[in-house]
Amino acid sequence: MxxxxxxxxxxxxxxxxxxxxxxxxxxxxxxxxxxxxxxxxxxxxxxxxxxxxxxxxxxxxxxxxxxxxxxxxxxxxxxxxxxxxxxxxxxxxxxxxxxxxxxxxxxxxxxxxxxxxxxxxxxxxxxxxxxxxxxxxxxxxxxxxxxxxxxxxxxxxxxxxxxxxxxxxxxxxxxxxxxxxxRALAPGLVPAPGESDDAADELVAADDSVVVLNPVDPDPTVDPSATAEPSTDEPGLPEPDVAAPETGETVPRSRPDGIPGPSPAVFGRLRASEVVLPEPLTPVAAAATEAGPGLWDAVAYAVVSSWCRTATPGSLAELRGAHPTVPGELDRALLLDLSSRSGAYDIDDAARHGVRDRFWHHVGRIRLT
Incomplete structure (x- = not known):
């Protein structure tokens, strides 16, 4: 056998x-x-x-x-x-x-x-x-x-x-x-302030992830009213502006100083905005070692932070509209994480209410970029 x-x-x-x-x-x-x-x-x-x-x-x-x-x-x-x-x-x-x-x-x-x-x-x-x-x-x-x-x-x-x-x-x-x-973007995929658009294009070509780009600030030394309407038929002039997807805003394909702007591949991955959670009021690592409110805050911040990595402005509005009811998936994550960090199989009512209260506190601190 x-x-x-x-x-x-x-x-x-x-x-x-x-x-x-x-x-x-x-x-x-x-x-x-x-x-x-x-x-x-x-x-x-x-x-x-x-x-x-x-x-x-x-x-x-x-x-x-x-x-x-x-x-x-x-x-x-x-x-x-x-x-x-x-x-x-x-x-x-x-x-x-x-x-x-x-x-x-x-x-x-x-x-x-x-x-x-x-x-x-x-x-x-x-x-x-x-x-x-x-x-x-x-x-x-x-x-x-x-x-x-x-x-x-x-x-x-x-x-x-x-x-x-x-x-x-x-x-x-x-x-x-x-x-x-x-699901969060690796730090190297998000262009740093002042990073050239050429570098951003290389990052997009190397990975299919969505990259949030900051529009290039125009050169303050150039008078926009003095800039003639560009034509693609004449050599040496910048290419025409393009409309960014989702936002509809017109973004220069090249800067007034002649530096090439983002390629269409970049715009195909452009998001109008994203949900970003600010840094915790107190370090999470320190709070996680404390009992009671410190642990509640650490657990709530970790769950909200994970949720923000894939959230959109629409989902943030929907979440805030559900207050005070925590959606099922998020509530299960809060209680499971609190149980595993505290070592307690049964979570008492005070801890349940406490971690949910800290959850809504951090949801209120989420900002849009």
Whole structure:
């Protein structure tokens, strides 16, 4: 009889923990994931650890479309070799429904059927403790595969689940760092004040990311009224102005002093404005070591900062219009991050209200550029 190992992945835990490692917040939308590479590296790790081939990777997530149907990305994940897509659904409040139940039932029932001799569980959910014990009762070895935090220790794993499992090992840190990346622009992609437009063009050509550009200030020594209407038929004259997308503003293709301006490729990636969170009133690192209000402020700032990286002026207006109700995804990130940083599984009402209050405080400090 062939021997196999199997992997059960709680995607909510995997991505929230990976996002925390990469961005400092568990906000799932703040990261982009190379799923084929992530699955491949997980399979390689468990096969090396167990010495057994992987029978299947069971992928548990909530369907992003109505009725628990998969979205395009989840469809692609389900087509990966040896990946079984197991979907719950999203409630009207944006909460996952049925995901943990599916995972627990599969782990217990497939454990009894001995479909695999060694099971790797990528989760930290306390609710799966009993399912782990059921599988162990059938002779299956259950090992936790935890996501490492920035300190190198496992992130957000229940004490009861850790105690019930036969063993615990960490996902290779290199796997997370290579396959999960922040949606924020790398600092080198945003032109510094005074940087030439030629350099900006080179940055755009090297990366498809959107680059926010500052319009070039006209030369104060040149009188605009004295500048004749340029013509492209005459050599040596600047090219005609162009209209920037989205804003409709006319921006010079070249400066009055003859220095070439942005190319059309730059305008194709130009955003009219972006959402920017100011620096924290107190250093986050210092506040994170404090109990109570200091920790609430640090957690709230990290979540708002992660959200700002992909937010638009429209989404900011929508968020502020929802006050005092924190949207479901952001509220879950606040409570999950507060729980993992404080080490408390149950968050009391004072802490819940406190971290939400600091969240709205920082939302009020967001500015547009």
């Amino acid at each position: 062939s021997s196999w190992c199997a992997v059960y992945v709680d995607v909510g835990y995997l991505l929230a923990s990976a996002a925390t490692r990469v961005t400092g917040s568990s906000l799932r939308s703040s990261v982009e994931v190379d799923y084929p590479a992530l699955v491949r590296r997980l399979v390689e790790q468990v096969e090396t650890d167990s010495g057994l081939p992987v029978l299947r990777v069971n992928w548990y997530d909530s369907g992003s479309r109505p009725g628990g149907q998969p979205d395009h990305q989840q469809d692609l994940i389900g087509l990966l070799p040896r990946v079984k897509l197991r979907l719950g659904r999203l409630s009207y409040a944006g909460e996952q429904k049925g995901v943990d139940v599916r995972l627990g039932l599969d782990l217990a029932l497939q454990g009894r059927a001995r479909v695999a001799d060694v099971v790797y569980l990528v989760s930290g959910d306390d609710d799966l403790t009993e399912a782990v014990e059921e599988a162990q009762g059938a002779g299956v070895q259950v090992r936790l595969l935890s996501v490492p935090g920035v300190t190198g220790t496992s992130h957000a794993v229940s004490k009861h689940l850790r105690r019930a499992a036969d063993d615990e090992l960490l996902v290779d840190a290199e796997t997370i760092d290579l396959c999960v990346r922040s």
